[in-house]
Amino acid sequence: MEIPYKGQVISDEFDLTNPMFREEWQNFLSEIKINNSEATDVEERTRGQSSNPEWFTGKYRTGRITASSIKV
Secondary structure (H helix, E strand, O other), X not given: OEEEXXXXXXXXXXXXXXXXXXXXXXXXXXXHOOXXXXXXXXXXXXXXXXXXXXXXXXXXXXXXXXXXXXXX
16 A cells, blocks of 8 residues: 655555654654544534535645545
C-alpha cells in the first residue's frame, strides 16, 4: 500500500527499524493526533462531507487516510 504524505509516498516497504523513519512516523502521528473534543468539533463542522467545502479546503482531510485514498 502507498499513502501520499507531504508530496511523497509512504510505502509499506519502509524499514520500520530505521531511526530516521521512526522519527518521521512520530512527527506524522503528532501532526494528525486530535483529542475527543477536537474530534467532535471536526465531526460537527464537516457533516455532509461531499457537499461541505470545509472538508476539502480545511485542515481536516489533508494528510488523513480516508476511504477514498485507500482504493481497495
